Amino acid sequence: xxxxxxxxxxxxxxxxxxxxxxxxxxxxxxxxxxxxxxxxxxxxxxxxxxxxxxxxxxxxxxxxxxxxxxxxxxxxxxxxxxxxxxxxxxxxxxxxxxxxxxxxxxxxxxxxxxxxxxxxxxxxxxxxxxxxxxxxxxxxxxxxxxxxxxxxxxxxxxxxxxxxxxxxxxxxxxxxxxxxxxxxxxxxxxxxxxxxxxxxxxxxxxxxxxxxxxxxxxxxxxxxxxxxxxxxxxxxxxxxxxxxxxxxxxxxx
Amino acid sequence: xxxxxxxxxxxxxxxxxxxxxxxxxxxxxxxxxxxxxxxxxxxxxxxxxxxxxxxxxxxxxxxxxxxxxxxxxxxxxxxxxxxxxxxxxxxxxxxxxxxxxxxxxxxxxxxxxxxxxxxxxxxxxxxxxxxxxxxxxxxxxxxxxxxxxxxxxxxxxxxxxxxxxxxxxxxxxxxxxxxxxxxxxxxxx
Ligand SMILES: [Zn+2]
Numbered sequence: 001x002x003x004x005x006x007x008x009x010x011x012x013x014x015x016x017x018x019x020x021x022x023x024x025x026x027x028x029x030x031x032x033x034x035x036x037x038x039x040x041x042x043x044x045x046x047x048x049x050x051x052x053x054x055x056x057x058x059x060x061x062x063x064x065x066x067x068x069x070x071x072x073x074x075x076x077x078x079x080x081x082x083x084x085x086x087x088x089x090x091x092x093x094x095x096x097x098x099x100x101x102x103x104x105x106x107x108x109x110x111x112x113x114x115x116x117x118x119x120x121x122x123x124x125x126x127x128x129x130x131x132x133x134x135x136x137x138x139x140x141x142x143x144x145x146x147x148x149x150x151x152x153x154x155x156x157x158x159x160x161x162x163x164x165x166x167x168x169x170x171x172x173x174x175x176x177x178x179x180x181x182x183x184x185x186x187x188x189x190x191x192x193x194x195x196x197x198x199x200x201x202x203x204x205x206x207x208x209x210x211x212x213x214x215x216x217x218x219x220x221x222x223x224x225x226x227x228x229x230x231x232x233x234x235x236x237x238x239x240x241x242x243x244x245x246x247x248x249x250x251x252x253x
Numbered sequence: 254x255x256x257x258x259x260x261x262x263x264x265x266x267x268x269x270x271x272x273x274x275x276x277x278x279x280x281x282x283x284x285x286x287x288x289x290x291x292x293x294x295x296x297x298x299x300x301x302x303x304x305x306x307x308x309x310x311x312x313x314x315x316x317x318x319x320x321x322x323x324x325x326x327x328x329x330x331x332x333x334x335x336x337x338x339x340x341x342x343x344x345x346x347x348x349x350x351x352x353x354x355x356x357x358x359x360x361x362x363x364x365x366x367x368x369x370x371x372x373x374x375x376x377x378x379x380x381x382x383x384x385x386x387x388x389x390x391x392x393x394x395x396x397x398x399x400x401x402x403x404x405x406x407x408x409x410x411x412x413x414x415x416x417x418x419x420x421x422x423x424x425x426x427x428x429x430x431x432x433x434x435x436x437x438x439x440x441x442x
């Protein structure tokens with residue numbers, strides 16, 4: 001008999017699917033072991049003592065036993081349920097989007113404490129901040145920085161010259177930043193970016209949450225930011241995220 | 254081919270069993286599967302699985318057609334019917350919203366529900382109440398919240414199944430969402 005190895009860890013439930021008669025298969029993000037797939041036996045039964053503690057997006061303290069194919073979740077204690085994500089369709093859709101994004105970068109069974117902290121903070125923001133779409137853009141900006149894709153927003157990526165907000169600018173996903181529209185003439189994937197959008201992205205990249213959380217951009221500005229950031233993600237991930245379609249649909253009302 | 258609930262181990266057990274059983278067993282099974290596919294369909298009103306269209310529940314004159322209980326799966330209809338406490342009709346969504354798994358509103362029978370309510374409003378038996386009986390999970394509640402947005406302005410009363418402690422459960426082991434809802438939903442004793 002192999003020795004049963006147990007480990008106890010904080011975890012966020014990124015994804016889960018029904019498994020067998022009454023089990024759930026969970027994809028968890030943990031600080032020290034990255035992505036962990038664990039089976040929660042009997043979690044679909046209404047009398048399950050674990051079920052409420054391992055809902056989607058929940059942050060919990062879990063005890064896992066290492067198994068052959070999957071780890072087995074043996075105990076779970078809820079730390080943060082993120083109640084508002086259950087009740088608000090836009091915030092809930094964005095939570096799916098956050099988790100799907102994080103899943104793209106999380107390593108399996110390796111340290112990912114910075115990613116864990118970012119997602120934990122992002123999900124709390126999603127519950128509290130007045131503008132959930134702005135929250136998404138701020139979350140993306142932090143994730144891009146963390147994963148080494150921090151976009152250059154202050155200097156022209158072609159000439160290296162500082163780019164004041166008064167100069168008409170463009171954004172190139174391929175070059176990973178802004179350039180003057182003049183320089184952009186020779187850049188195939190550059191798209192114009194308005195002064196308002198650039199200024200807001202700069203705030204999101206450099207300012208503390210207390211600053212950007214006060215802002216309430218209008219719908220047109222949100223649309224522009226969404227187009228720019230989606231083009232950048234598409235370039236980085238080379239595919240569209242599944243949850244983005246739903247976010248877009250819900251945000252459009 | 255994959256069947257829900259059947260892992261590689263169960264699949265090989267079933268295969269061994271069928272290989273060793275008399276040929277008649279396999280033939281019988283094959284025939285039963287064929288008949289299942291040929292004789293069942295979705296009810297064109299409520300989208301439950303049925304052999305007749307409309308299904309026995311939709312065509313039962315003693316059922317209250319003005320109350321529609323919206324559930325995720327056909328198995329949920331069976332569960333509520335077993336309780337013998339509900340006299341209205343159903344609407345089966347065939348899933349829940351799950352953006353991360355690529356399941357959006359158009360993949361569920363949501364537009365069909367809106368159309369059904371609109372149709373009924375033109376008749377002498379309009380739908381007055383829609384019970385959102387999706388599961389009390391994140392996905393189920395998000396689906397209910399989405400339906401609430403979709404159905405607002407259709408002049409139907411929306412209700413949700415009461416949520417609280419499961420029978421046979423133990424307070425000590427309840428999570429905080431269940432507990433806070435059980436407290437909110439407390440009733441005179
Ligand atoms: Zn029917």
